[in-house]
Amino acid sequence: MTAFSQKNLIFLISQPRAGSTLTQRILGTHREIYTLSEPWIMLHPLYAMRRDGYQAEYSIQNSKRAMDNFLNLHPEGEDAYFQAVRQMNLHLYEGLLQTSGKRYFLDKTPRYYYIVPELYRTFPEAKYILLLRNPLAILCSIFNTFIQDNWWRIQYYQGDLLRAPSLIAKGMLDLQNNSLVLQYENLLLNPEIEIERVCNFLNVPFDAGIISYGDSEAEKWQFGDRSMIYQENKPMNQNGDRWQENLQNPIIWQSANNYLEFLGKDLLANLGYSYTKLKEILEKQKPKTQVILPPALQDFFASANMFLDKSLQPVQGVVGLTAQLFDSYLSLGRVLLQENHIEQALKYLEIALQMAPFVPETQCLIGEALLRIGKLDRAITYYQKAIQLGAKIHQNQLESSRIALQQALQLNPNHQAIAELLAII
Structure with missing residues (x-):
């Protein structure tokens, strides 16, 4: 086995x-x-x-200033840091590779689209495969897999939908000498041709047998597609157009149409896709009546254009943290409510509500907290708002809400609004 180096890395x-x-x-x-x-x-x-773009218990601003000062004094400047990162991670990659007896390590991490320039600076001799798919198909897959009819969850995929396409398009330009562009649709249509092209790029012998990946024994992974990929054993051409089935849902159709306009002709062309052809697909399945998007989706697309404004680039990292911070505040509020620290729970839940006003669970938790301290009318308002949002509420939260409402009704048997809510949920 030859000595391991960055030339043995594939991203x-x-x-x-x-x-x-x-x-x-x-x-x-x-x-x-x-x-x-x-x-x-x-x-x-x-x-x-x-x-920016991340959070930590320590001050990230001071951390960056201190690191800049340290590297400015270092004889090799910033290069020293990237060299150190290269050595550290080569050691980590090599440790796993040695147990396999193979020559090359493939790191597939989709969120690396955020760090393509830094990744290339760290490993300029590595091989890069940029995998593209029709962005509308990606949107539909995210809806179908992660969001379903909990529309507020789209906030977690701002980066994947609004930033990734332009960052990947830029990566195609920056990495063109060290990269190969592979289209998912072509892989499904002509797997032998496309995988042979990939093997030639990687300088490894082409073996047609690897296309039937399901014939080999492999462990199930924690990350990545954990459903369809294990039900099939090779690329299936019919999967290329399956995304269009989701367009039968008027809300998804309208979202896809909005997303198409957000991406625009130029960015789609840079990614190898035709705005005109995608528009034709949408027009064929256009709903007969006008569609009004749920509030969470309205808010998502209303704010989407800021991601096209280069002058707002520094703000985008902060916006991308909102979903993470929301999760933290919601979780704190939920735990404090379980421990019966009502006033503290309300503080965190109200912050979470300000960050993401269209999440029904937040409304339910605030309603439950208000019930416990006897503020019945205000509690009813929050429960009604959760129901108006028209999204599924988690079964555990439903049960908790029922118990809280039943207890409130026992204490206030003539409260008609509570009785009506219990009948609904």
């Missing part, structure tokens, strides 16, 4: 739901390529060189 970069797990499974079946789930290990050290 597969894409949006989530772009077919990266399928591609990874195929390539990982090759006798010379080893891979596993999604390492994510390059994000932490490379984000340390940024001023």
Whole structure:
């Protein structure tokens, strides 16, 4: 086995739901390529060189200032940091590769689209595969897999939908000498041709047998596609157009139409897709009546254009943190409510509500907290708002709400609004 270096590294970069797990499974079946789930290990050290886009218990602003001062005094400047990151992570990659007996390590982590410039600076001799998929198909897959009819969850995919396409398009320009562009649709249509092209790019022998990835024994991964990928054993051409079935839902159709306009002709063309053809697909399935999007989706698309404004680039990292912070405040409020610390719970839940006003669980938790301190009319308002949002409420939260409402009704048997709510939920 030859000495391990960055030339033994392969990075597969894409949006989530772009077919990266399928591609990874195929390539990982090759006798010379080893891979596993999604390492994510390059994000932490490379984000340390940024001023925003992440959160920590310590001050990230002071951390960046201190690091800048340290590296300004270092004889090799910033290069010293990237060299150190390179050595550290080569050691980590090599440790896993040695157990496999293979020559190349494939790191597939979709959120690497955030760090393509820094990743290339760290590993300029590595190989990069940029996997593309029709963005409308990605949107539909995110709806179908992650959001379903809990429309507020779209806030968690701002980066994947609003930032990733332009960042990947830029990566195609920056990495063109060290990269290969692979389209998911072409992989499904002509898997032998496309995988042979990938193997030639990687300088490994082409083996048609790896396309039937499901014929080999492989463990199930924690990250990536954990459903369809295990039900099939090779790329299936019919999956290429399956996303269009989701357009029968008027809300998803309207969202896809809004997303198409957000992306625009130029960005789609840079990604290798035709605005005109995608518009034709949408027009064929256009709903007969006007669609009014749920509030959470209205808010999402109303704020989407800020991601096209380069002058707002510094703000985007802060916006991207909102979903993470919301989760933290919601979780704190939920735990404090369970421990019966009502006033403290309300403080955190109200902050969560300000960050994401269209999440029914937040409304229910605030309603439950207000019930416990006897503020019945205000509690009813929050419960009614949760129902108006028209999204599913988690079963555990429903049960908790029923118990709280039943207790309130026992104390106030003539309160008609509570009785009506109990009948609804």
